[in-house]
Amino acid sequence: MEQTFYEMVYDVVRLIPKGRVTSYGAIAKCLGAGGSARMVGYAMNNAHGMHPPVPAHRVVNRNGYLTGKFHFMPPELMQQMLESEGITVIDDKVQDFKTRNWDPAEEI
Secondary structure, X not given: OOOOHHHHHHHHHOOXXXXXXXXXXXXXXXXXXXXXXXXXHHHHXXXXXXXXXXXXXXXXOOOOEOOOHHHOOOOOHHHHHHHHOOOOEEOOEEOOHHHHEOOHXXXX
């Protein structure tokens, strides 16, 4: 049985190490769907409650902003989860984004 795009996204997101983040676009590019960053975002919106869990809090926009935070309840939870992994977030932006960025195309 062939995997859906969402399932492929979830498989990639599950590989993001603690203390690292990646972007919607990097995931899309890794899956051969470079123009589908928004579809990755839709997948993240539906990731809550998945088994095994999908660490959606580790997916941010291409500039390191927590654009998906409003899909967490409460919205501050995304930042709290990142900070619990040692990532500093100021004004909804991951600090040292270039250092913290995990590129699935290079890592997988």
